[in-house]
Amino acid sequence: MKEIQSSKNELIKATKKLQQKKYRQQTQTYLLEGFHLIQEAVKAKVVLREIFISQRGLKEWSDWIEEYLTDYYLVSDEVLKALTTQPTPQGMIAVAEMPKEQSEAFAGAWLLLDHVQDPGNVGTMIRTADAAGFAGVVLGQGSADLYNEKTLRSTQGSLYHLSVKSGDLLEIVPMMQQAGKKVFGTALDKAAKEYLAVERLSDFALIMGNEGQGMTSELLTLTDQNLYIPIKGQAESLNVGIAAGILMFHLLE
Amino acid sequence: MKEIQSSKNELIKATKKLQQKKYRQQTQTYLLEGFHLIQEAVKAKVVLREIFISQRGLKEWSDWIEEYLTDYYLVSDEVLKALTTQPTPQGMIAVAEMPKEQSEAFAGAWLLLDHVQDPGNVGTMIRTADAAGFAGVVLGQGSADLYNEKTLRSTQGSLYHLSVKSGDLLEIVPMMQQAGKKVFGTALDKAAKEYLAVERLSDFALIMGNEGQGMTSELLTLTDQNLYIPIKGQAESLNVGIAAGILMFHLLE
Incomplete structure (x- = not known):
């Protein structure tokens, strides 16, 4: 666990760029916001490159964090606000990798x-x-x-x-x-x-x-x-x- | 047809209050935004107390305006922006009356x-x-x-x-x-x-x-x-x- 207090931090500035499609495509990664979506991604074994958690998020989801996360950033509310597009940011944001190679099979509906x-x-x-x-x-x-x-x-x-x-x-x-x-x-x-x-x-x-x-x-x-x-x-x-x-x-x- | 240029006009200030539920209930009127909704209201014979139209709206819907409206306000883009909650205001906003007395009948689905x-x-x-x-x-x-x-x-x-x-x-x-x-x-x-x-x-x-x-x-x-x-x-x-x-x-x- 590392801490980031300032939204001017280089990693945060780079991460914020993922709000734009251009940077998502360049890096083949995207922002995943909120506990529920991140939980679903972890269940589906999506690779999460970085996870940013606020003090409040850390308290709220401590059991899950302890069980599923090996490393994350503890960030200030200011940092969380910089990364979100939502008026009331949830306490957790991750950078997820897009899936590689898609198969050509189309079974079912x-x-x-x-x-x-x-x-x-x-x-x-x-x-x-x-x-x-x-x-x-x-x-x-x-x-x-x-x-x-x-x-x-x-x-x-x-x-x-x-x-x-x-x-x-x-x-x-x-x-x-x-x-x-x-x-x-x-x-x-x-x-x-x-x-x-x-x-x-x-x-x-x-x-x-x-x-x-x-x-x-x-x-x-x-x-x-x-x-x-x-x-x-x-x-x-x-x-x-x-x-x-x-x-x-x-x-x- | 009258003209209103300034969003500080008393009628505009009073009308803007209808963005809040409290004032809608007090006056039993509400704001209706955009040509399609206003057209539907006119078809349904809803009473429209005031209609505010921008220069551009006047051009775009001139035939309909001539046929259906007897009176309206020609307003500046500034006035229209003051009345709307939308990022890109449409060229027409009306103040409509809520229906009176509701019947107690519930036929059908x-x-x-x-x-x-x-x-x-x-x-x-x-x-x-x-x-x-x-x-x-x-x-x-x-x-x-x-x-x-x-x-x-x-x-x-x-x-x-x-x-x-x-x-x-x-x-x-x-x-x-x-x-x-x-x-x-x-x-x-x-x-x-x-x-x-x-x-x-x-x-x-x-x-x-x-x-x-x-x-x-x-x-x-x-x-x-x-x-x-x-x-x-x-x-x-x-x-x-x-x-x-x-x-x-x-x-x-």
């Missing part, structure tokens, strides 16, 4: 995100995919960054429970289809098939599109079937996370 | 919120209830304020498409049951009934509880049946808005 821009939506959809029993999520082009603080927080740790990849959906969808997987798109109009008419299945992919625009038209033509959720009231649409939840829980066997 | 605290969750659930064909939503004790800026924004205008009331669920639930309505609670444990085992119906109420704690125990004992959504992965729970979406779309005939 997969959720594919096509330009889903809001970090909260992306995080919540990863959490819901986990709860629904999906094998993984692919973040397609234009989707929010997985390692954005808000995305991470909204996953509630589910990013460690299933496979989360990034990739070009225009390449991945045909690859999945060649491997025999059925790929469903989602459309906002009634030219598509009503989701309730689809039988439950176990090996498929479901694509959700952008909050305002829906799926890109090129991708819509690649799918095996496009689905829609009938709107009964006067609402113009559903929140994309809610729509994904309804479809995932309905479709997966 | 109703969503009841028990201490749902997050304004974004409450707003999204109102929007989803609208899309699912529900007749109304009751905001029980401890739930976020309907007229909070974030709640309003998340409804996307759906508050004008169905009935939204506030009330004590410990009184409303027995009243609904006496009128023959079936009331479902939601529980986080498997002692409750799996939602897929419930037949679709048209006259019922569904209660959703607090984000962290779920429903209050007193209310859980009042219901006719408590439901749960089976979690297949390792996620500990679903976001309350997602859970509500899955249940509403499954239950309503």
Whole structure:
């Protein structure tokens, strides 16, 4: 255990840069904020390069710290505030390594995100995919960054429970289809098939599109079937996370 | 059309106070921000006491303004910024009157919120209830304020498409049951009934509880049946808005 009192410390200044995507990609590391997320990361054997804990955090989670951590920095509240993007920082922040090499296997049910821009939506959809029993999520082009603080927080740790990849959906969808997987798109109009008419299945992919625009038209033509959720009231649409939840829980066997 | 240039104008100072719940309740009015929400309010014949429009808003929505507005204030960007809580203010803000007298009728399907605290969750659930064909939503004790800026924004205008009331669920639930309505609670444990085992119906109420704690125990004992959504992965729970979406779309005939 070492102590850092000042937010002008070189390690703290370097760590703070991880709030920006550019530095996360350069270093292949990201900030993980709050006890619950860090606990989930440790459970999932994610490598944590540094862990910063405040005096109060040290008291609150002393048993867990003693059992699971071999080394950490005890930091002042000022340091913690410098590292967080949250108005009320939690007592623990870690620097975690991104996973290496992703396998090309896509067994089971997969959720594919096509330009889903809001970090909260992306995080919540990863959490819901986990709860629904999906094998993984692919973040397609234009989707929010997985390692954005808000995305991470909204996953509630589910990013460690299933496979989360990034990739070009225009390449991945045909690859999945060649491997025999059925790929469903989602459309906002009634030219598509009503989701309730689809039988439950176990090996498929479901694509959700952008909050305002829906799926890109090129991708819509690649799918095996496009689905829609009938709107009964006067609402113009559903929140994309809610729509994904309804479809995932309905479709997966 | 009158002009206001300074955010120190008395009307602007008084209007800005409506960002606080206390003043909204005193005056029974609230701020409505952005063209889409104001358009929905006008469609629903909500009384708008004042409308503030920026130069840019005036250009962008000139046809609509000419058709629907008889009077408004042309304001500077400084004034608009003073009235908004948003980082990038939209070009139109109105002061709307809250509805008077609420009827006691509860026909059809109703969503009841028990201490749902997050304004974004409450707003999204109102929007989803609208899309699912529900007749109304009751905001029980401890739930976020309907007229909070974030709640309003998340409804996307759906508050004008169905009935939204506030009330004590410990009184409303027995009243609904006496009128023959079936009331479902939601529980986080498997002692409750799996939602897929419930037949679709048209006259019922569904209660959703607090984000962290779920429903209050007193209310859980009042219901006719408590439901749960089976979690297949390792996620500990679903976001309350997602859970509500899955249940509403499954239950309503």
